[in-house]
Amino acid sequence: MNKTLLILFLSTLLNAQHFTFGLYPSNTPEKIFKAFLPFTHYLTQTTGDTYELIITRDYRELAQRLDNKTIDFAWLGSKNYIDIKQNVKDLQYITTYMEEEKFTHQITPYYRAFIVTLKKNNLYTLKMLKNRRFAFTDRLSTSGYAYPNKILKDNHINYQNYFSKYFFLKKHDRVIEALVNDSIDAGAISDGTYYAAVEKYGDIFHIIKQSDKIPLDVIVGSSTIDTIHIKKLADILNTIDVNSTALKGIKEHLGWNAAGFNAHNKELYDVLQKALE
Structure with missing residues (x-):
């Protein structure tokens, strides 16, 4: 390794940050862990930062930890996102999870x-x-x-x-x-x-x-995360290939037809909020 590469490598290490990534327990913690560990490993490899996977006891704990800033990023169900953003100031929307529809094979931000x-x-x-x-x-x-x-x-x-x-x-x-x-x-x-x-x-x-079509899950960032890291994560998530190792565990252990992310669907959640009023 030449001197220039060594300096760049050391600079990357010095500037790397540790982030926590929270998930709600839609299934058993063991299954969620197996499903999402490849996902957080992928984020660690591609961002140069460290992403630690945290699975909360329930939806309420995830909301509380976003509120008290002990979780940096989180994967939220759509209703959880609506509820939490009303109470957690400056919660930052990053992107929407997408799936391949079972029969039409269309990539969609909806489920039922x-x-x-x-x-x-x-x-x-x-x-x-x-x-x-x-x-x-x-x-x-x-x-x-x-x-x-x-x-x-x-x-x-x-x-x-x-x-x-x-x-x-x-x-x-x-x-x-x-x-x-x-x-x-x-x-x-x-x-x-x-x-x-x-x-x-x-x-x-x-x-x-x-049910009618429901907007799929959302990735959010705490208000403490700067715009540089929000954008970095958004760019990486929105370019994940459908066959990426990041999605492999989700498909294998949860049976979800994971198909990446799209950051152009924020307005979907306003429609959901009105539907549930």
Whole structure:
């Protein structure tokens, strides 16, 4: 290594920063860790900074840590983003996560929420779920609560007195497990969770209702992060190839059809906010 290269290398090391990257636990922490560790490794390799993966206990902790500035960057569900930005001043939008649509193969910033049952139980309508057992994920989940509850309300159903029992199981996978084990009769999940479940268990589920299109997740930065590092991360994320190692773990361990990022969809979340009002 010649003198000039050595100076550049040492300069890069001296200027490198350590950042924390927070994620909400949509599935088990072990699965989330395996899915996103290649992603943060990729960010470390391409930015020259160090990105430490942090998985919070729940949605609330992630919001609190963004508020008290103990997390630098975060991957948020769309409703979480709407809720958090109302309370966390100067939260910086960076980009929107994209997926390849299952059947059309179109790259899109949208997904859907499903209300599902088991085919063997012959429950095919919301009306047939009266006095049955139902599970959501978390009250702060977009596809595991907000949109499924909107579906119920649009059909004049108050889940608190419509179902014999209702549960908040925290994780999308837990809803599937409860359904397969006959602990519940129906549940609310994301479409990605549904497709992964079909891969695992076979064609045993029935979709009773599906939501309108929901904007996908968003990457944000804390107000403490300078514009140089915000732009650096945005540029890297928005040019990630669909076959990149950064997305490999997400596809393998979560079953999401990850297809990169797009920073031109910020207005999608204003539409979502109006839909949930």
